[in-house]
Amino acid sequence: MAKINMVAAINQALAQEMERDGDVVVMGEDVGKDGGVFRVTEGLLDRFGPERVMDTPLSELALVGCGVGMAAYGLKPVVEIQFMAFAYEAIEQIYSHATRLRARSRGRFTCPLVVRTPYGIGIKGPELHSESSEALFCHMPGIKVVVPSTPYNAKGLLISAIRDAGPVVFLEPARLYRSIKSEVPEGPFTVPLGRAEVFQEGKSITVIAWGTMLHRAVEASEGFDCEIIDLMTLKPFDEETVLNSVKKTGRAVIVHEATRYCGLGAELAAFLAEEAIMHLKGPVKRVASPDAVVPMAALEDYYVPTAGRIRKAFEEAMKY
Amino acid sequence: MADEIIERFEVRYLQAVDESGNADPILIASVSDEEIKRSFESIILTRTFNQRALSLQREGRIGTYASVFGQEASQVGSALALEKDDWVFPSFRETGVFLTMGYPIWQMFRYWAGDERGMKIPPGLNILPMSVPVGTQIPHAAGAAWAMKIKGRRAAAVCYFGDGGSSRGDFHEGLNMAGVFNLPAVFICQNNQWAISVPRRSQSAAKTIAQRAFSYGFDGVQVDGNDAVGVYVATKAALEKAKNKGGPTLIECFTYRLDDHTTSDDASRYRSKEEVEEWKGREPLIRLRLLMRKMGLWTGEYEKAAIEKARALVDRAIEEEEAYPPPKPEDIILYTNAELTPRQFKELKEFGWRK
Numbered sequence: 001m002a003k004i005n006m007v008a009a010i011n012q013a014l015a016q017e018m019e020r021d022g023d024v025v026v027m028g029e030d031v032g033k034d035g036g037v038f039r040v041t042e043g044l045l046d047r048f049g050p051e052r053v054m055d056t057p058l059s060e061l062a063l064v065g066c067g068v069g070m071a072a073y074g075l076k077p078v079v080e081i082q083f084m085a086f087a088y089e090a091i092e093q094i095y096s097h098a099t100r101l102r103a104r105s106r107g108r109f110t111c112p113l114v115v116r117t118p119y120g121i122g123i124k125g126p127e128l129h130s131e132s133s134e135a136l137f138c139h140m141p142g143i144k145v146v147v148p149s150t151p152y153n154a155k156g157l158l159i160s161a162i163r164d165a166g167p168v169v170f171l172e173p174a175r176l177y178r179s180i181k182s183e184v185p186e187g188p189f190t191v192p193l194g195r196a197e198v199f200q201e202g203k204s205i206t207v208i209a210w211g212t213m214l215h216r217a218v219e220a221s222e223g224f225d226c227e228i229i230d231l232m233t234l235k236p237f238d239e240e241t242v243l244n245s246v247k248k249t250g251r252a253v254i255v256h257e258a259t260r261y262c263g264l265g266a267e268l269a270a271f272l273a274e275e276a277i278m279h280l281k282g283p284v285k286r287v288a289s290p291d292a293v294v295p296m297a298a299l300e301d302y303y304v305p306t307a308g309r310i311r312k313a314f315e316e317a318m319k320y
Numbered sequence: 321m322a323d324e325i326i327e328r329f330e331v332r333y334l335q336a337v338d339e340s341g342n343a344d345p346i347l348i349a350s351v352s353d354e355e356i357k358r359s360f361e362s363i364i365l366t367r368t369f370n371q372r373a374l375s376l377q378r379e380g381r382i383g384t385y386a387s388v389f390g391q392e393a394s395q396v397g398s399a400l401a402l403e404k405d406d407w408v409f410p411s412f413r414e415t416g417v418f419l420t421m422g423y424p425i426w427q428m429f430r431y432w433a434g435d436e437r438g439m440k441i442p443p444g445l446n447i448l449p450m451s452v453p454v455g456t457q458i459p460h461a462a463g464a465a466w467a468m469k470i471k472g473r474r475a476a477a478v479c480y481f482g483d484g485g486s487s488r489g490d491f492h493e494g495l496n497m498a499g500v501f502n503l504p505a506v507f508i509c510q511n512n513q514w515a516i517s518v519p520r521r522s523q524s525a526a527k528t529i530a531q532r533a534f535s536y537g538f539d540g541v542q543v544d545g546n547d548a549v550g551v552y553v554a555t556k557a558a559l560e561k562a563k564n565k566g567g568p569t570l571i572e573c574f575t576y577r578l579d580d581h582t583t584s585d586d587a588s589r590y591r592s593k594e595e596v597e598e599w600k601g602r603e604p605l606i607r608l609r610l611l612m613r614k615m616g617l618w619t620g621e622y623e624k625a626a627i628e629k630a631r632a633l634v635d636r637a638i639e640e641e642e643a644y645p646p647p648k649p650e651d652i653i654l655y656t657n658a659e660l661t662p663r664q665f666k667e668l669k670e671f672g673w674r675k
Contacts, residue, residue, distance in 0.1 A: 062462065065460055072463075073464040075467045093456065101449075105440060141656050
């Protein structure tokens with residue numbers, strides 16, 4: 001099996017789904033000739049032509065808004081938003097339309113739309129190129145939010161996202177695009193949405209993380225007996241896997257790049273408080289970013305959880 | 321070096337039938353007697369629905385309602401030009417469009433009574449549920465038109481919005497996409513002069529809304545929006561053009577909202593009685609009646625029969641609507657996703673909506 005990076009894995013997923021299903025189209029800024037600013041869509045234009053791989057004007061609202069109309073009409077658009085912060089313009093289209101079309105029409109119209117966007121720190125870009133605002137999307141009913149952590153699950157999750165009957169926000173950790181390689185089957189395969197994976201087994205602390213922070217948590221876990229859960233689908237998250245692990249370990253540490261305040265960790269911690277309080281030996285810990293805007297590159301490593309901060313949370317968890 | 325004019329545009333104004341019922345012989349030539357009668361009858365039906373909806377709201381039998389009084393020609397005239405495979409993207413003030421397309425009347429009442437099932441569009445009718453956030457449906461129409469182009473269908477997407485909607489980013493981005501990709505879309509702006517209390521002149525410094533199309537590389541035309549025949553002719557031409565790969569068109573229907581913005585509004589706070597009265601004298605039925613009389617298509621009995629027919633349809637629809645069983649609380653959750661999430665499954669039980 002070939003070892004490939006996440007860019008190549010996502011590219012394979014797109015190409016194979018376009019091959020399999022003529023209704024799958026890719027659209028975005030610079031996704032055609034340029035192959036996307038991260039080269040994720042490289043080669044798709046040559047292979048599938050400009051009718052299905054569309055370089056669009058700089059227009060995030062209309063990218064998602066047109067995606068809604070296309071999806072309602074029967075296509076399966078995969079929209080690329082160049083960086084997560086640029087999707088803010090399209091939030092109304094996602095929140096007011098993509099997520100609601102099924103409910104509003106009582107099932108007559110649906111919105112099988114995928115919005116892909118790179119997110120998180122690690123690329124030393126200008127301001128607003130390093131956001132991790134996944135909780136914004138997780139708060140919306142009627143949507144799925146997915147974050148891959150490896151080339152393998154990136155391919156399998158994206159194929160599932162494209163085949164899903166509803167809208168999916170697919171957040172690609174920019175830092176992981178080319179920094180890790182893993183074995184990925186050449187042909188199409190799926191990794192189911194809504195299911196987490198026990199990335200590393202352990203007995204003492206349940207660690208819940210996704211994307212870039214999953215790898216940082218693994219790094220920080222040396223010397224601790226951590227069970228590390230790769231959440232993968234943030235909405236709806238896999239309650240069963242999380243709960244089973246916490247019941248076993250009695251301790252929980254949640255690690256994410258986003259700010260702690262109303263971050264997804266808050267929902268996870270509240271869930272554990274409601275469902276697992278009798279199994280917990282101590283308080284649920286959240287290692288996250290401060291309630292401050294994402295800084296530019298010079299300070300970003302201070303902003304997001306470091307292995308040191310994560311280890312400190314492990315130490316505190318082990319006091320109980 | 322140069323200092324020269326490199327681009328000009330001209331905005332056409334279209335009126336097929338004037339306020340006295342005189343028809344432009346060229347513009348009306350392609351319109352059959354039957355189509356004129358259908359316009360008249362559809363306006364009667366729309367108006368009958370509208371009046372009953374306003375009464376039902378006052379009686380507390382439905383919720384907030386957005387009246388279409390005054391705008392019926394824009395809605396009926398354009399909707400009559402649609403073909404079966406065209407898709408329509410409406411705003412929340414399109415009773416005339418829905419009814420002209422044959423939308424079940426009881427469902428319209430059901431929707432305004434606060435029940436989503438009212439917008440469960442019957443199979444075969446290609447109209448989206450009403451879009452409440454102003455103008456946000458414009459990119460959807462561009463997207464559907466794009467899909468039609470990709471799939472090679474001979475059809476067009478038609479989007480309805482108002483002068484207020486034309487100020488939104490959605491208008492700019494949606495029309496821009498339609499222009500760049502030469503999409504089979506028709507954008508129908510019902511310029512009813514008022515976005516709640518904000519007058520048309522405060523929406524844009526441009527003289528017309530129609531001319532804004534030129535900045536996206538396609539044509540805009542202003543039509544007398546109280547002239548059902550003119551709106552029909554303009555829409556039909558735009559649809560033909562779209563289906564023959566001629567790209568999008570922006571049609572500005574110059575009309576007037578004679579009622580309050582919705583039943584929750586009081587328009588007397590921001591506009592004069594005189595202005596409303598003046599526009600009342602231009603309401604769409606007057607000229608249609610005069611035209612049809614000249615053509616020998618109208619008699620007092622004919623109109624009476626049309627009103628009676630509309631009343632009977634609307635009365636029956638209200639009966640049907642009010643006899644319809646109320647929605648189940650579990651519907652709140654059931655239609656959110658294709659499949660229930662484990663959390664939703666728990667919530668259905670927790671809220672007592674399922675055992």
